[in-house]
Amino acid sequence: MRILISGASLAGPSLAFWLVRAGHEVTVVERARRPRTGGSPIDVRGPAVDVAERMGLLPAVQRARVHTEGIECVDARGRRTASLPAGVYAKAGDRDVELERADLVDLLYGATKDDAGYRFEDSVTALEQDADGVDVTFLHGRPERFDLVVGADGTHSVVRRLVFGEESRFLRHLGLYVSIVGVDPELGRENWGVLHNVPGRLAGVYRYHGKADAVFMFRSPELSYDHHDLDQQRKLLTDTYAGGGWRVPALLDAVRAADDLYFDAVNQVHLPTWSRGRVTLVGDSGYCASPLSGMGTTLAMVGAARLADALAAGLDGAFERYEQAHRPLVATAQASVSHGANMLVPATGLALWRRNQLTKVIPLVMAARRMFRS
Structure with a gap:
């Protein structure tokens, strides 16, 4: 055909x-x-790994792997408030592969x-x-x-x-918007995602292979804007994050200078x-x-x-x-997405505190499980 x-x-x-x-x-x-x-790094998971193997591409996919070491949360002054090493949420022997989209x-x-x-x-x-x-x-x-x-x-x-x-x-708005833009790698920590939250907003930097992406995600009802108007998207971001702490001012400078900004609602189809x-x-x-x-x-x-x-x-x-x-x-x-939204972008101060406390408990629970299994 x-x-x-x-x-x-x-x-x-x-x-x-x-x-x-x-x-x-x-x-x-x-x-x-x-x-x-x-776009930022992506995951080839579960049955997609089997598909890549059928295609004969799995060895090349594995060679391109991004070696993420974990996620770290920081406050407005850059002090660590929570940390999740990759070993906590990645299963030992897992065949899943994270690699650059490109x-x-x-x-x-x-x-x-x-x-x-x-x-x-x-x-x-x-x-x-x-x-x-x-x-x-x-x-x-x-x-x-x-x-x-x-x-x-x-x-x-x-x-x-x-x-x-x-x-x-057919689009179902999930109450969030996301934006990704390339930034100076010096703003990040190699092979780590560093996240800064205030209630309803996230700004972060993920550094890998000597490059870095800034990621913004914020809670909002549906917004009216032109999907092809980069200036409108820049303004939405800079207005939403105005006055932010940590490295937010430097990340917004990258937004203002970018000619390849990704900005869209978090939707399902x-x-x-x-x-x-x-x-x-x-x-x-x-x-x-x-x-x-x-x-x-x-x-x-x-x-x-x-x-x-x-x-x-x-x-x-x-x-x-x-x-x-x-x-x-x-x-x-x-x-599966509601849990991810609550972990990444807690809506309230109390939810943010609970998220940070949970990240302290999870490694202990995982360690206990490994001890009893052994």
């Missing part, structure tokens, strides 16, 4: 990998000038660029489908017809909007079905669990493999088989 994939981040190239090996003619269209590599994107793109046709600086603008295929109109270039179209274009998916309707019907006719969705476009789950990459890679497996068994009923296989993992990931 001729298959169009919209989006060249993680889900799109992951799906392209399997489809070209099944003999399909695959085109990947991407609005950006190159594969989307931005490294994984590069691996997936490198494994597919010679077999799939990539079209950068272009995007889908219209879709018209019938029982036999989909007519696609592009921002640039001539219209084309495909047997299938897959939206792998993220939380704000164009394909989903064109086929299923406005995104407001919920649809009753991920497919309509000959169009389907994979990754965040269909079932974003939010960054709080730590499962976005895993859902994308596993979802791509399961969609390809379902298609390999025949087009008839393929989308139903895909959803039946993948929805349990999606449901688990989406249900």
